[in-house]
Amino acid sequence: MNRISIKDLYREPDLFLNQTISVEGWVRTLRVSKNFGFIEINDGTFFNNLQIVFDENLNNFQEVAKLTLSSALHVEGTLVKSLGAKQLFELKASVIEIIGLSEPDYPLQKKRHSFEYLRTIAHLRPRTNTFSAVFRLRSTLAFAIHKFFQEKGFVYVHTPIITGSDCEGAGEMFRVSTLDYEQLPKNPQGQVDFGEDFFGKETNLTVSGQLAVETYSMAFKNVYTFGPTFRAENSNTARHAAEFWMIEPEMAFADLKDNMHLAEELLKYLIREMLENLPDEMAFFNSFIDKALSDRLVQVLNADFARITYTEAIQLLQKSGIKFEYPVAWGQDLHTEQERALTEQIFKKPVFVTDYPKEIKAFYMRLNDDGKTVAAMDLLVPGVGEIIGGSQREERLEILENRMSQLGLNHQDYWWYLDTRKYGGTPHAGFGLGFERAIMYLTGMTNIRDVISFPRTPKNAEF
Amino acid sequence: MNRISIKDLYREPDLFLNQTISVEGWVRTLRVSKNFGFIEINDGTFFNNLQIVFDENLNNFQEVAKLTLSSALHVEGTLVKSLGAKQLFELKASVIEIIGLSEPDYPLQKKRHSFEYLRTIAHLRPRTNTFSAVFRLRSTLAFAIHKFFQEKGFVYVHTPIITGSDCEGAGEMFRVSTLDYEQLPKNPQGQVDFGEDFFGKETNLTVSGQLAVETYSMAFKNVYTFGPTFRAENSNTARHAAEFWMIEPEMAFADLKDNMHLAEELLKYLIREMLENLPDEMAFFNSFIDKALSDRLVQVLNADFARITYTEAIQLLQKSGIKFEYPVAWGQDLHTEQERALTEQIFKKPVFVTDYPKEIKAFYMRLNDDGKTVAAMDLLVPGVGEIIGGSQREERLEILENRMSQLGLNHQDYWWYLDTRKYGGTPHAGFGLGFERAIMYLTGMTNIRDVISFPRTPKNAEF
Numbered sequence: 001m002n003r004i005s006i007k008d009l010y011r012e013p014d015l016f017l018n019q020t021i022s023v024e025g026w027v028r029t030l031r032v033s034k035n036f037g038f039i040e041i042n043d044g045t046f047f048n049n050l051q052i053v054f055d056e057n058l059n060n061f062q063e064v065a066k067l068t069l070s071s072a073l074h075v076e077g078t079l080v081k082s083l084g085a086k087q088l089f090e091l092k093a094s095v096i097e098i099i100g101l102s103e104p105d106y107p108l109q110k111k112r113h114s115f116e117y118l119r120t121i122a123h124l125r126p127r128t129n130t131f132s133a134v135f136r137l138r139s140t141l142a143f144a145i146h147k148f149f150q151e152k153g154f155v156y157v158h159t160p161i162i163t164g165s166d167c168e169g170a171g172e173m174f175r176v177s178t179l180d181y182e183q184l185p186k187n188p189q190g191q192v193d194f195g196e197d198f199f200g201k202e203t204n205l206t207v208s209g210q211l212a213v214e215t216y217s218m219a220f221k222n223v224y225t226f227g228p229t230f231r232a233e234n235s236n237t238a239r240h241a242a243e244f245w246m247i248e249p250e251m252a253f254a255d256l257k258d259n260m261h262l263a264e265e266l267l268k269y270l271i272r273e274m275l276e277n278l279p280d281e282m283a284f285f286n287s288f289i290d291k292a293l294s295d296r297l298v299q300v301l302n303a304d305f306a307r308i309t310y311t312e313a314i315q316l317l318q319k320s321g322i323k324f325e326y327p328v329a330w331g332q333d334l335h336t337e338q339e340r341a342l343t344e345q346i347f348k349k350p351v352f353v354t355d356y357p358k359e360i361k362a363f364y365m366r367l368n369d370d371g372k373t374v375a376a377m378d379l380l381v382p383g384v385g386e387i388i389g390g391s392q393r394e395e396r397l398e399i400l401e402n403r404m405s406q407l408g409l410n411h412q413d414y415w416w417y418l419d420t421r422k423y424g425g426t427p428h429a430g431f432g433l434g435f436e437r438a439i440m441y442l443t444g445m446t447n448i449r450d451v452i453s454f455p456r457t458p459k460n461a462e463f
Numbered sequence: 464m465n466r467i468s469i470k471d472l473y474r475e476p477d478l479f480l481n482q483t484i485s486v487e488g489w490v491r492t493l494r495v496s497k498n499f500g501f502i503e504i505n506d507g508t509f510f511n512n513l514q515i516v517f518d519e520n521l522n523n524f525q526e527v528a529k530l531t532l533s534s535a536l537h538v539e540g541t542l543v544k545s546l547g548a549k550q551l552f553e554l555k556a557s558v559i560e561i562i563g564l565s566e567p568d569y570p571l572q573k574k575r576h577s578f579e580y581l582r583t584i585a586h587l588r589p590r591t592n593t594f595s596a597v598f599r600l601r602s603t604l605a606f607a608i609h610k611f612f613q614e615k616g617f618v619y620v621h622t623p624i625i626t627g628s629d630c631e632g633a634g635e636m637f638r639v640s641t642l643d644y645e646q647l648p649k650n651p652q653g654q655v656d657f658g659e660d661f662f663g664k665e666t667n668l669t670v671s672g673q674l675a676v677e678t679y680s681m682a683f684k685n686v687y688t689f690g691p692t693f694r695a696e697n698s699n700t701a702r703h704a705a706e707f708w709m710i711e712p713e714m715a716f717a718d719l720k721d722n723m724h725l726a727e728e729l730l731k732y733l734i735r736e737m738l739e740n741l742p743d744e745m746a747f748f749n750s751f752i753d754k755a756l757s758d759r760l761v762q763v764l765n766a767d768f769a770r771i772t773y774t775e776a777i778q779l780l781q782k783s784g785i786k787f788e789y790p791v792a793w794g795q796d797l798h799t800e801q802e803r804a805l806t807e808q809i810f811k812k813p814v815f816v817t818d819y820p821k822e823i824k825a826f827y828m829r830l831n832d833d834g835k836t837v838a839a840m841d842l843l844v845p846g847v848g849e850i851i852g853g854s855q856r857e858e859r860l861e862i863l864e865n866r867m868s869q870l871g872l873n874h875q876d877y878w879w880y881l882d883t884r885k886y887g888g889t890p891h892a893g894f895g896l897g898f899e900r901a902i903m904y905l906t907g908m909t910n911i912r913d914v915i916s917f918p919r920t921p922k923n924a925e926f
Contacts, residue, residue: 005684007616024716026681026887044684044715045616070887072716099716100858100888107886123675123879124886126682136683139619143609153470153508156602160917161624161691162637162706164924174625174639174661176668178695181638181647181655192644198637198695198705199924205625205639212586212917212926218489219589220599221468221507227691228624232641232661242661243625252507253487253535253562395563416586416926423570423587424489424533425563454623454675461627461662463675463879 007046009079013089022076023050023091024099026127029110032065039064039096041073047133047280051082051090064096069109070127072100115450122454122463130288133281134451137274138439144273145226145247145435148266154249155220158227159209164201165413172232173204174242205230210248210430211364211417214393217250217428218420224249226435234458238447241436243456250430256366256375256392259429260352263379263388264305266433267350271297274442290444296382297442303349308342310334310356310373316346333360339378339385350381363403365391366427377431384441390431397421470509472542476552485539486513486554487562489590492573495528502527502559504536510596510743514545514553527559532572533590535563578913585917585926593751596744597914600737601902607736608689608710608898611729617712618683621690622672627664628876635695636667637705668693671895673711674827674880677856680713680891681883687712689898697921701910704899706919713893719829719838719855722892723815726842726851727768729896730813734760737905753907759845760905766812773797773819773836779809796823802841802848813844826866828854829890840894847904853894860884 002021009016009023025043032038035056040049052075058064067073076095082088107121108128118125125131149156162176178198179185185196194202209225216223229246249266251258275282275297286294308316317328317338322345326335334342334353343351355373358365365374375392394400400421404411411418439451449455454463465484472479472486488506495501498519503512515538521527530536540556547553570584571591581588588594612619625639641661642648648659657665672688679686692709712729714721738745738760749757771779780791780801785808789798797805797816806814818836821828828837838855857863863884867874874881902914912918917926 005616024684024889044618044680044682072887072889074716099890100884102887103885121879123678123882124682126679132682135620135679136618138621139613142619142621143613146606146609150602150606153468155507155599156605157598157916158601158605158691158708160706160919160924160926162693162919162924165926172641174641175644176637176639178635178637179644181642184644184647198697198921199919200922201924203924215586216589216598216916217507219507219587219595221487228621230625234661243623245621253537416584419586421563422566424535424565426487426535427562453620453679456623456625456662458661459663461623461625461664461666463623463628 005045006041006043006048006050009050009089010046010048013079016079017089018078018080020076020078020094021091022074024072024074025050027067027069027071027073027102030067030069035061037065039067039073041075042127042132044132047129047136047284051084051087052077052093052096053090054093054096058093058096060096060098063098067098068102068104068106070102070106071098072102073097074099115447119449119455126453129284131450133278133284134439134443134445135453137278137281137443138451140277141270141274141439141442142226142435144270144277145266147273148269149224149249152222154222154224155216157209157213157216157223157225159206159212159225161206161228162199162203163206164199164203165211173207174230174232176203176205207231208246208248208432210250210432211414213248213250214428214430215416215420217252217430218424218426221252222249236458238449239437241448241452241455241457244448244452245435247433247435248430250428252426252428254392254429255427256354256377256429259390259392259431260305260307260354260377260379263352263377263390263431263433264350267379267381267388268301270438271301271442285443285445292383293444300350300381305379306347306349306351307354308351309354313342313353317341320346331357331359334378336385339380340382343380343385344382348382350379353378353380358403361391363407363409364393364400366394367399367403375429381441384437387437387441388431388433390429392427392429395421395425395427397425468508469504469506469511469513472513472552473509473511476542479542480552481541481543483539483541483557484554485537487535487537488513490530490532490534490536490565493530493532498524500528502530502536504538505590505595507595510592510599510747514547514550515540515556515559516553517556517559521556521559523559523561526561530561531565531567531569533565533569534561535565536560537562578910582912582918589916592747594913596741596747597902597906597908598916600741600744600906601914603740604733604737604902604905605689605898607733607740608729610736611732612687612712615685617685617687618679620672620676620679620686620688622669622675622688624669624691625662625666626669627662627666628674636670637693637695639666639668670694671709671711673713673893673895674877676711676713677891677893678879678883680715680893681887681889684715685712699921701912702900704911704915704918704920707911707915708898710896710898710901711893713891715889715891717855717892718890719817719840719892722853722855722894723768723770723817723840723842726815726840726853726894726896727813730842730844730851731764733901734764734905748906755846756907763813763844768842769810769812769814770817771814772817776805776816780804783809794820794822797841799848802843803845806843806848807845811845813842816841816843821866824854826870826872827856827863829857830862830866838892842894844904847900850900850904851894851896853892855890855892858884858888858890860888
């Protein structure tokens with residue numbers, strides 16, 4: 001007998017109509033009358049359920065009538081046109097085998113649950129409509145990102161997770177160690193002796209793969225990383241997680257313009273892929289999560305992103321007449337309220353802001369000829385604010401070393417990074433896209449905890 | 464002017480012949496006579512170099528003649544048929560702009576370097592032929608793995624890296640912490656108080672995403688993880704790294720047979736993809752790394768993998784007459800020498816060995832009806848031994864709990880894992896493929912340090 005996935009049925013129902021097939025899945029809903037009943041099962045291959053119709057001819061009718069939610073079934077029957085309005089077809093069951101009977105205290109009974117509650121059962125929540133849609137989108141989006149870069153010939157680099165260096169000289173880090181806390185080895189000065197640790201020195205979890213991937217761009221020209229990164233910031237907000245995934249492309253022989261071009265192309269590609277490949281999920285998000293979502297995404301797809309300098313942005317904000325909570329002044333970083341004003345009110349489309357004051361940006365960004373600003377770029381999008389941050393990198397060894405000295409960075413720690421400037425350095429540029437931020441942007445989900453399978457946040461590493 | 468990648472030239476040289484084009488890249492070799500010269504440049508987009516021909520008509524001929532290796536160039540000129548035997552075409556340069564002059568002490572001068580030496584300059588080694596081939600293959604292989612699973616509708620799950628639980632109850636782990644080592648907080652009993660740590664409890668780096676991904680297979684049916692995993696084992700061998708990537712698919716409504724089928728399909732798919740998409744790199748590996756490589760891979764591609772039980776394997780080994788260093792006895796795990804004898808001498812093709820004694824396998828593997836063995840499977844391949852390990856999982860709650868009790872595992876720590884058996888549990892199965900092992904297998908590279916961009920091993924977390 002044909003063992004069919006529910007996805008196959010929805011794709012080409014005509015292939016299977018009036019045929020005997022078998023499916024497997026979990027009970028999502030159950031309605032039973034005296035001598036017949038309906039079960040909706042979901043097999044995880046598709047967003048929608050399959051309706052099963054059964055009646056008292058079933059030899060285990062009594063058992064089936066008492067099925068609990070989320071029980072696992074094997075069903076055989078004939079696919080027929082449905083008389084109901086809700087679906088086009090249904091499966092008239094001749095056999096319903098109960099593979100795994102769910103216990104009656106299944107925590108996802110049929111009622112609306114809050115996202116907060118569902119976080120406490122993160123191992124079960126992908127069985128709900130919302131999280132089924134979120135995590136299928138997460139998977140499809142991850143693949144779309146790889147497709148985008150691979151089609152362009154970018155080489156995927158797995159940069160190290162455990163690192164002996166601190167990329168941006170900023171960001172609180174998690175220490176990685178095998179030392180016994182109850183008996184820490186000490187050096188003669190009485191300090192903890194990291195020479196005894198697994199790697200023979202202090203190591204941390206990476207906050208970014210950028211510096212490592214830059215070295216590979218000097219070999220492969222176009223490269224990207226896509227992996228987990230970590231921040232030990234004690235910020236309990238809806239937008240921060242201690243563990244999240246990041247996409248970081250890097251291009252040699254490229255400047256800030258090439259960088260903006262790539263970022264715009266990537267964002268549009270991802271929107272297009274989601275709308276084309278996950279129409280049911282996107283319709284769900286638009287109906288139940290954020291009613292402005294589709295319009296916003298289609299608008300972005302059709303817009304030419306604006307490009308302004310930071311200095312222009314400050315002037316526009318000052319002249320806008322909009323009241324801000326935080327002061328708008330040259331030299332200050334843009335707050336989210338100001339970023340959103342630029343993209344939502346002033347330009348009404350995505351905006352690249354470039355050439356920020358060097359003091360508020362990282363040491364590796366390329367110094368502009370004015371000596372005051374660096375070739376940085378942030379991409380701001382409606383509904384979110386900053387979604388991508390990048391820059392052209394400082395390829396001139398002397399200027400880079402000066403900047404590091406000003407910031408008190410130890411050149412010795414970056415010997416390999418500096419080597420890329422010594423041996424055939426070229427103009428190069430790249431950016432970072434937080435994967436979870438991208439998912440939130442594409443779904444309308446507002447809490448980062450709801451787009452990560454098992455989120456890690458302060459005081460929380462459950463599961 | 465047409466800005467062309469070297470890959471484009473090799474793909475469709477006829478498109479560009481006798482045309483004026485520009486390319487960018489790094490000097491790999493340079494030969495200069497009194498009034499003309501040859502430069503081979505590589506731009507990272509393709510394994511092979513492009514030959515540049517120049518003569519004294521170049522206005523910076525003297526400068527170009529003194530170019531150092533790995534200098535970055537922008538070259539304009541006409542693509543012409545080559546008179547040399549080595550290449551089909553070359554670029555007759557009208558302009559050679561030096562974008563980044565490499566310092567003369569560039570560590571990769573033109574001579575053979577040992578892999579050991581190249582590890583000390585891991586940031587530069589992708590500029591060599593060998594590592595250019597290895598890391599392009601790594602990228603292509605990673606993408607092929609995603610393609611394989613996505614085409615089959617498997618959902619990609621990012622399982623957590625930081626974990627509060629120890630998957631297999633085995634494997635030494637790295638601790639993740641933000642506690643200040645110089646001032647560790649203590650509880651009233653004088654022990655370190657992990658309640659004060661970032662996550663409010665002791666946390667480690669994951670050794671496997673399996674338990675987490677099993678919960679997702681109960682929602683999406685077919686899922687996989689592909690991410691970094693960690694082992695704090697102090698083993699300084701050519702096959703062990705502290706940080707490596709792992710692929711772990713998991714299928715609901717599936718048994719050991721389905722599992723073997725998927726593993727065989729995956730391995731063949733990956734070999735086919737590499738042979739088709741990276742012919743130059745594969746030819747290089749076959750010439751310079753392992754002359755038996757192509758034959759071995761093609762043989763695997765055409766073989767029906769053998770399937771035997773562990774008990775049969777022990778009998779075959781005992782009857783084989785082969786002398787082993789380690790004893791062959793029922794109840795002992797197979798040593799690599801024995802695995803290799805099975806696949807290389809006895810079967811001369813890949814072999815699945817199934818149904819191992821429960822004592823030598825993990826707690827979550829499904830107990831067979833004999834009460835002595837579990838539904839485990841290892842895939843052994845010629846030249847390597849075990850490359851994939853997997854099992855059907857124990858879906859019966861009571862048997863699983865008994866097994867955990869026997870092994871002293873605290874059920875409370877696994878409450879969410881046990882829930883998957885309570886609420887619609889189904890037969891399910893999956894396996895793990897070490898990504899670096901797969902790369903070594905496909906390239907013939909023999910040291911895991913040479914297939915990881917910046918490897919982490921005991922006493923080594925450089926870069």
